[in-house]
Amino acid sequence: MDGGNSSVDVVVIGAGVNGSGVARDCALRGMRVALFERNDIAFGASGNSSGMIHGGPRYLTQDPEVTFRSCQDSGYIQKIAPHLLFRIPVLMPVERGGIAGKIELLGLDGFFEAYDRFQPLKRGKPHLRLTADELQAAEPGLLGVGAGGISFDEWGIDGNRLCVANVVDAVEHGATAQVHTSVTTIERDENGAVSGVKFRDELTHEEGRLDCRVVVNATGAWAPITAALSKLNPEVARVRPGKGTHVVLDRRVSNYAILTKAVDGRSIFLLPWQNVSILGTTDDDFYGDLDHVTANSDEVRYLFEAVARVFPGIRQARAIGTTAGVRPTLYEWGKHEDALSRDHEIVDHGPQGAPGMFSMLGGKLAGYRWFAEEMSDVVAERLSNQTACHTHSMPLPGGEEVIAPEEFAVANGISGLAAVRMIYRHGGRSRQLAERMASDPEQKRVLCDCEPVLEAEVRHVVRGELARTVEDVSRRTRLGLGACGGMRCAASCGAVVADELGQPPSWGRESARQFLVSAGRRRLPALNPAQARQEAMLSASALASLGSGETPRSGENAQ
């Protein structure tokens, strides 16, 4: 480990939102923490979620405590990372007309009246009952609004940035964090207690070992596999993996989220999210390779058909990609995917003969901090650490200062749009990027026009946020996720990443090539015929200039 330190208190495996949250919490309490992630921060469900910190209205009738905690935590996250949150007003049309529609609308009105009681916890506005005309005035693209509808209020967030902020804060409070590094063995002493881990860097193939007293398995859908590394039966950390697919549209097609139902009655949404729209989500049991989860054309069409019924303009929208992740839902047999609990659970593997080993199962983005606090309390108790949790009050990196984009743009000689996007991602830490640009004005160069992303930001996330590949940079900055799919920026980004890491330029080109192959795989299911034409030429050209004739093929392993 860094500085020759080969002993820590806690090893956290998995840098999704739960793992990064626990690493931060434990580090803030003064524990010595090492975080390992075999892919990248937020690689799994956390970075491929719907990107919402919602209050959990769906739990209101069965488990109002969950709704209370979700709303309370949403409020906490707003306090510690105000730059990352954006308000999403939701429209929920009642499609039925007549008496039945009116009764449904009244029922919803009553339901959301109950939800309103929790809204102040997360600075949410109370719901409104809208007539059909009012609903259509709010979003003229809506059809078949029937009896009217409901509007209510939620918050959006970039799950990748949330995880990165937690990891960076953990590191700044003494933790070590290694991405692209697999824990290969969880060692146990003669009494069965956790005693250390062995790990391997998947990029350099270097191996290492570390003593520890506690291991937290925060690997989401990978939880059973991770549990088996300690020679436990994987069944002790069983989850029910559920694949969730989203389609990304190239712009905000509406400034409201539209909540409707798919052909099978499931709730589907069209969400304005940062500078794009997100259409989601599916929920299907998943038995495939967790490291290579991709959407398919059927899922894309299922989602489009659902929203087109009430918002036909969606058919003219341009889909530019998909995301797919696997939820680590708590295991239950015999239930439909949608009916599964979204609650979370901490499994202490002590009774199974492995004291010091814990698994975090289930959970959701909105409740990550609360879940992490519960987990850290358990760890603290085991390690006799008396320090209280501060994660609800201490700002995450970037959350300590609110910066005005206009002044920032003028002061640094960059475009207003670039400033707005940079400040969204980095909050007060944008000052560090400004220092970079002041010392080297060349770093104001725009690498990714779609987002936009400047060279300074790419260098910053490599240097300060553990990015090691073009794909890692993309996850932290949204570089290459716009309409061009990275065709215009991947090569430039690869060159900068290689330069910053002291790697040869050929390494940067290969990293860019891998990103384009994997981005192509994410885009293909969403392409319409006209887009396919452009994609065929652009990808061939981009890959040719990188010195490779290869093109993305479905199911191909980009690594």
Place this chain on the structure above:
Amino acid sequence: MKLVVVGAGAAGTASAWAASSRADVIVLCDRDGDTALAGGALLTGGADDVPLSFSETAAVTEFFEKLNYWRLQPDRVVSDTGMLLACAGLTDWQLPASRFDALQEGATVGVVAWGTNESESRLLARALREQLAAQGLHFEAIAIAGAGRWADTPSADIAGYLDTAPGFAELEAGLKTQCEKLAAALFPPVLGVAENLGTFLEKSLSLPCGEWAGALRSTAGHRFASRRDALFQAVGVEMRGDRAESLARTADGWKIEFRGGGSLLADRIVLACGGLASGGIRLGSSAETLSGAPAASLSWKAPGDVVLDGTHVSSTGAASGLDLSHLGLDALQRIGLQADRAGGLRAPGLFGAGALLAGRPRTLLEAVVSGLAAGSAAITHV
């Protein structure tokens, strides 16, 4: 005999030229395709590339001489990512990597930032140092005063300006201030549209000057178009800006109808309107497929069997059109019309060339070879 060539890219131009001595040739050109968007050099397509026969080499060489744009000159060329790529041919504008062989160890090659900013050139220089480490050359980013103002300007516009006398004077003066320490200068694709300014710089500054291969939508398309138009004028080929909408057999030939109205009669036709990327082949939308239309077809009404890897794709796919996530991008580049070796399509007197044809490498050289074959076949086959 009247031959109509649909498409004026590399394949269409080669077809028209090959047929021009024995036919009245009309070329229909509606919009830019792959050739106009390409980066200049004739990059080889790797393992898929088909080696040229002796007769093909002779024909391509003759065509290139007349076109006066490409030279069939196997070499390596610098891509805009700093990769040295094998190419089958170069334009005069590009600096072949073999020119570096003549430089002494320790010599400095300037990577000029004219329209790119300095950090981009610096990273390119670094990539080249890695690529040519064995030769011991020193690649260095060169910033020329005043050139930085072009940072956001398309390279074709810069090249157009440098083509003018004041523009060239600025270019020459700017480089002069730096050239004493240089053994060669490598430029982005800005060295003129009408003329290769690299040759003028070489003479006036006595150092090798040329471009790296331009990225997509660089100046290469403009240069090709100007040389193609000159060739057509020289050999009497007529070019029209119409878009064909349908082809129909007549008693003794073909009738071409245009989208904007009007028609044209022809004895033979060569289709060289590009593959999926350029719009010659189109994929059906889900709504069309549900109504029974083919999943893939020519983008206008004409006889032809669209195949992918030897299989018809007229009804392939699910109810909502071709399943792209299953086919993959490489399939999009292989899909095309089925043809015989001379480019003959399903109907008599109808030929195809270039990326329109199925299962051929999507390289410019292949487009030229198939274009020459189709043009020749069109005027000889009955």
